[in-house]
Amino acid sequence: MSAVVVTGMGVVAPTGLGARRHWENTLAGRTAIGRITAFDPAGYSSRLAGEIRDFVPGEHLPGRLLPQTDHMTRLSLVAADWALEEAAVDQAALPEFGMGVVTASSAGGFEFGHRELEKLWSRGPEHVSAYQSFAWFYAVNTGQIAIRHGMRGPNGVLVTEQAGGLDAVAQARRQVRGGTPVMVSGAVDGSPCPWGWVAQLSGGGISRSEDPDRAFLPFDVQAAGYVPGDGGALFVLETEQGARARGVRSRYGEIAGxxxxxxxxxxxxxxxxxxxxxxxxxxxxxxxxxxxxxxxxxxxxxxxxxxxxxxxxxxxxxxxxxxxxxxxxxxxxxxxxxxxxxxxxxxxxxxxxxxxxxxxxxxxxxxxxxxxxxxxxxxxxxxxxxxxxxxxxxxxxxxxxx
Amino acid sequence: MNEFTVDDLTTILRECAGEDDESALDGDILDVEFGSLGYDSIAMMETAGRIKIDYGVVLADDVVLSAGTPRELVRLVNLTMVESS
The missing domain is CATH 3.40.47.10 (Thiolase/Chalcone synthase)
Structure with missing residues (x-):
């Protein structure tokens, strides 16, 4: 079977916007976990998160997209932009259905939904945005990326919680092997709002520690839960031959198994x-x-x-x-x-x-x-x-x- | 109630459906199709919702969607305002 390689990457993480910043901070061991700033966490049993704090949507996206997008959708759109830009995909050279998107999501656009629910109960149904019809949806990141880049090939979403990021990329690999020249895939997720927070807390397993350096200790004798966060990454996938044929010189690696x-x-x-x-x-x-x-x-x-x-x-x-x-x-x-x-x-x-x-x-x-x-x-x-x-x-x- | 103007409409469009850059809705947009201005059917539903809240004018969904341009939508809003007053 033909090798499927990653030729572009867009990272939006608490550790940094862009792959380079994320890598520098990660290698240096700089933690991004801290007290929640997206809302006042004082009344909740857990108060720490890995937040993306330096993201200003208007600096990256057209104004038309802002009223209709959740936080994680905005981040997804930017990650997809960066991944496609790096891969230097020439869309004009591809057939009409030659590009697709598969992302993963765990809860959809919760923060957007939180705001609209607040309007529903405090001001009435006519105040709920018409965009709520799709902004909350699991598949919304896939849809918005596909619309923005005219990607009319195979599109889809996987909902397998924390496994989703890998499952989506695997599905994109299948599509590339099945003949779609270019796929965008991966996942960007997060629900930085009280509604999302309560939903997370109800799942159990979230650390109650107030100390960012002691809250999330996997494999440690003191492990006592995890800290949630927002962000993720999106990738451009294509066959190795396809990438070579269009003159791509550097790639990140192969999705080998x-x-x-x-x-x-x-x-x-x-x-x-x-x-x-x-x-x-x-x-x-x-x-x-x-x-x-x-x-x-x-x-x-x-x-x-x-x-x-x-x-x-x-x-x-x-x-x-x-x-x-x-x-x-x-x-x-x-x-x-x-x-x-x-x-x-x-x-x-x-x-x-x-x-x-x-x-x-x-x-x-x-x-x-x-x-x-x-x-x-x-x-x-x-x-x-x-x-x-x-x-x-x-x-x-x-x-x-x- | 005062007449509903194209300025009122552009204010609503900016606030509830966004604008690609600061000047996209400036100038003479009266006869420019909403589609060309970048506003799809959901943007029009959102706009109609805001017109209802701000001006008390209720436009049926199919009426809103039948208005192809700002001039047409402004006319429909004013017509409904007069009919219901």
């Missing part, structure tokens, strides 16, 4: 299927575990889920068998955008030959036997594995190679 599995229901006797997802992704990439140079772990930060992931990694790679890092310790978990951002960071790791650190984790659980990267490691990286687990039983694993 992928698999998804679904866990048994809670309280089942059967074990998690995460290990199987990892093994199948390696098989799909045609790589032995020993060929993987670094794992970007899901890093739930919830002891029970950490244990399941650590056991899966231990069984596939052996004790301390591979470098494992969790850069999302600097951003929090970005819902569907989280795995997409990890994928971006993994591709940047391939490019720069430096593994970014897991911050704040000082006492990894010894039984996990993980070689956790807590300081940046400079070394050639030719293959990376990204692991993502979504609330509700979703497991996804993706292998990227240089």
């Amino acid at each position: 992928y698999a998804a599995t679904f866990d048994p229901p809670p309280r089942s006797e059967r074990p998690s299927t995460l290990r199987r997802a990892i093994e199948l992704a390696l098989e799909d990439a045609g790589l032995e575990p020993s060929r993987i140079d670094v794992v970007f772990a899901d890093g739930a930060g919830v002891p029970e889920r950490d244990r399941v992931e650590a056991e899966a990694l231990l069984s596939v790679f052996g004790p301390y068998g591979v470098s494992v890092t969790v850069p999302k310790t600097m951003t929090g978990r970005l819902s569907a955008g989280g795995a997409a951002l990890d994928l971006a960071t993994a591709l940047l790791t391939l490019r720069h030959g430096e593994i970014p650190p897991t911050v704040n984790v000082t006492s990894p659980v010894p039984d996990y036997q993980l070689d956790l990267v807590t300081q940046p490691r400079r070394r050639p990286v030719s293959a990376a594995l990204v692991v993502a687990r979504g609330h509700g039983g979703f497991n996804a694993a993706m292998v990227v190679t240089r």
Whole structure:
């Protein structure tokens, strides 16, 4: 099957707008977790988040798009712009249905919906924006990107919570292999509003710590929940031959392997299927575990889920068998955008030959036997594995190679 | 009530459906199609909603969508205002 490569990347993350800033901050271990500023969090049980704070939508997008877009849609549009710009795709040279979009979402445009619900109950139904009809929708990022760039090829959305970023890119890879020359894919997500916050809190697992440096400690003996955040990344995917034919000289890497599995229901006797997802992704990439140079772990930060992931990694790679890092310790978990951002960071790791650190984790659980990267490691990286687990039983694993 | 003017309409368009740059709705737009100005059917529904709130003028959805230009929409608003007063 033809190799599908990433030729463009747009990163919008708490750690930075743009791939370069995100990479610099991530490598330097600068955390972006802090007290929530999007609204007053004083009355809530958890008050920390990984927020994008320097994004001014009007600086990046036409005014016509602002009244009809949620926060995460605006970020998505900008990420797609950057990815397409970098890939230098010549749309005029493509057939009418030659470009498509697949994104992932976990909740849709919650912040937009929050404002409209507020108008509904305080001022009446006639005050609710007509744009609410689509601005809240899971598929809205895909739709807005497709409209903005005239991408009339295969379009879709996947809703698999934190696994979404990988599942979407895998679906885009299928479309490229199926003959669509160019796909935009990935995920940007986040609901920085009280309604979104309450929804997140109800899911459980969110850290109640007030200390940004101690709130999210995946694989640590003190792990006690995670911190949510907003952001993600979008990519341009095409075949290697296609990219070469149109004169693309540099690419980030190949989407070499992928698999998804679904866990048994809670309280089942059967074990998690995460290990199987990892093994199948390696098989799909045609790589032995020993060929993987670094794992970007899901890093739930919830002891029970950490244990399941650590056991899966231990069984596939052996004790301390591979470098494992969790850069999302600097951003929090970005819902569907989280795995997409990890994928971006993994591709940047391939490019720069430096593994970014897991911050704040000082006492990894010894039984996990993980070689956790807590300081940046400079070394050639030719293959990376990204692991993502979504609330509700979703497991996804993706292998990227240089 | 005072007459509804094209200036009133552009204010509403700017506020509720946005504008691509500061001057897109300046100048003589009376006979420019809403489509050419960048306003689609949902933008027109949004605009009609604001006209109802601000001016108490209720325009049926199909009436709003039948107005192809600002001149036509302003005329329909004023006509409805007179009929209901």
